[in-house]
Amino acid sequence: MNVVVIGAQWGDEGKGKMVDYLAREAQIIIRYSGGANAGHTIVIGTEQYALHLIPSGILYPDKIVILGAGMVIDPTALFAELEMLKSRGIDTSGRVFISDRAHLVLPRYIEIDKQRDKARKKPIGTTGRGIGITYAMKAERDGIRIADLDWKEKMDELEEEDRKFLAPYVDALKAMAIDLPSFLASHKNAQILFEGAQGTLLDLDLGTYPYVSSGMSCAAGAAIGGCVGPRALDKVLGVFKAYSTRVGNGPFPSEFDPQSEGELERFVRETGREYGVTTGRPRRCGYLDLVALRYACRTNSIDSLIMTHLDVYDTMEEIKACVAYRIGEKVVEDFPASIEALSMAKPILRSFPGWKKSLKSVRTYRELPAQAREYIEFIERYCETPVSIVSVGYEREETIIRTSPWTK
Numbered sequence: 001m002n003v004v005v006i007g008a009q010w011g012d013e014g015k016g017k018m019v020d021y022l023a024r025e026a027q028i029i030i031r032y033s034g035g036a037n038a039g040h041t042i043v044i045g046t047e048q049y050a051l052h053l054i055p056s057g058i059l060y061p062d063k064i065v066i067l068g069a070g071m072v073i074d075p076t077a078l079f080a081e082l083e084m085l086k087s088r089g090i091d092t093s094g095r096v097f098i099s100d101r102a103h104l105v106l107p108r109y110i111e112i113d114k115q116r117d118k119a120r121k122k123p124i125g126t127t128g129r130g131i132g133i134t135y136a137m138k139a140e141r142d143g144i145r146i147a148d149l150d151w152k153e154k155m156d157e158l159e160e161e162d163r164k165f166l167a168p169y170v171d172a173l174k175a176m177a178i179d180l181p182s183f184l185a186s187h188k189n190a191q192i193l194f195e196g197a198q199g200t201l202l203d204l205d206l207g208t209y210p211y212v213s214s215g216m217s218c219a220a221g222a223a224i225g226g227c228v229g230p231r232a233l234d235k236v237l238g239v240f241k242a243y244s245t246r247v248g249n250g251p252f253p254s255e256f257d258p259q260s261e262g263e264l265e266r267f268v269r270e271t272g273r274e275y276g277v278t279t280g281r282p283r284r285c286g287y288l289d290l291v292a293l294r295y296a297c298r299t300n301s302i303d304s305l306i307m308t309h310l311d312v313y314d315t316m317e318e319i320k321a322c323v324a325y326r327i328g329e330k331v332v333e334d335f336p337a338s339i340e341a342l343s344m345a346k347p348i349l350r351s352f353p354g355w356k357k358s359l360k361s362v363r364t365y366r367e368l369p370a371q372a373r374e375y376i377e378f379i380e381r382y383c384e385t386p387v388s389i390v391s392v393g394y395e396r397e398e399t400i401i402r403t404s405p406w407t408k
């Protein structure tokens with residue numbers, strides 16, 4: 001069975017924890033998009049791991065993890081991450097593979113990425129990891145892939161500084177390289193988890209363009225970046241937070257108003273630890289945006305939702321969610337493509353009573369306070385999609401499963 005886990009907001013939804021949790025029942029975990037711009041945090045007991053490139057399933061000793069064809073891989077970041085895992089007692093040998101179709105990020109691209117964003121009239125606020133430039137080189141057909149490391153003519157065409165940079169990594173990269181389609185053909189009965197990075201609203205096609213990343217973070221990206229056809233994907237799970245966050249620039253209709261809701265923003269940021277794992281930047285915070293979440297459900301054909309960070313609201317008297325936008329004179333319930341419209345959009349909020357109780361030890365849906373269930377069930381009705389898992393803390397066990405994702 002093939003299950004896809006994607007971000008249904010602007011990234012940072014808690015995919016790392018959920019992929020780690022769901023990987024328990026998978027044999028293979030494939031990350032299919034993005035690069036070292038991602039930051040997936042996993043907490044196991046007193047240990048915390050921040051992963052950028054390697055799929056979150058690596059923390060189990062017996063899982064195979066694969067960096068898929070849709071990824072852009074910075075060798076320096078990859079080997080630093082492998083080293084970090086080794087130093088913390090995680091044996092990764094023989095179980096980390098890279099699709100030979102994945103592209104490589106070169107230091108030159110990182111520099112151009114930083115300079116170009118700085119030079120923009122309205123910077124995107126990229127993570128400065130060379131992601132956009134590497135995908136642009138790929139689209140220009142000038143990129144360099146893992147498979148090309150064996151192609152003398154191509155290597156000879158590279159600039160001297162690129163060749164020098166790659167030289168110490170070539171053998172180790174080649175040792176991890178696989179032909180993903182044939183690898184999957186020989187693992188036909190495996191349970192495979194496709195791990196998304198970033199989120200739907202940062203997807204190059206579906207997101208708030210141009211304030212997006214450059215990879216395919218949508219569910220369809222799992223097929224392309226995972227080297228399978230769309231019909232091979234059995235289930236799509238969309239992860240979202242009980243509120244919204246965004247890092248970098250771009251429209252965010254349900255963002256807390258710094259004048260009137262500054263206190264609420266500080267509370268959510270501190271309680272939810274809303275600081276970028278990759279860049280350390282404070283994340284912008286806001287109300288749960290149901291207009292955007294329903295858009296994510298529709299565009300990814302999400303089968304069920306995974307709600308995270310519900311516990312952040314434990315002490316709140318009242319909880320609000322955005323159910324429509326006011327754009328000029330109009331009330332809008334569909335997520336607009338126009339950045340101008342999104343930038344003008346004011347959230348129309350619906351209020352829910354808080355539960356004023358710690359959810360940390362809750363393990364079944366029935367044990368949740370009625371107010372928390374009311375909030376969840378409203379979301380289900382609005383998005384016409386069930387919420388199958390609720391996360392109430394960072395630890396693996398702090399998770400409520402309503403329906404196992406591994407059932408068809």
Ligand code: IMP
Nearest residue numbers: 011037038039125126127212213247248
């Ligand atoms: P890039 O991916 O570095 O080009 O950045 C483009 C935009 O996507 C910026 O606004 C980043 O802050 C955002 N972004 C990229 N990766 C992530 C992520 O993993 N979480 C949240 N935001 C991200």
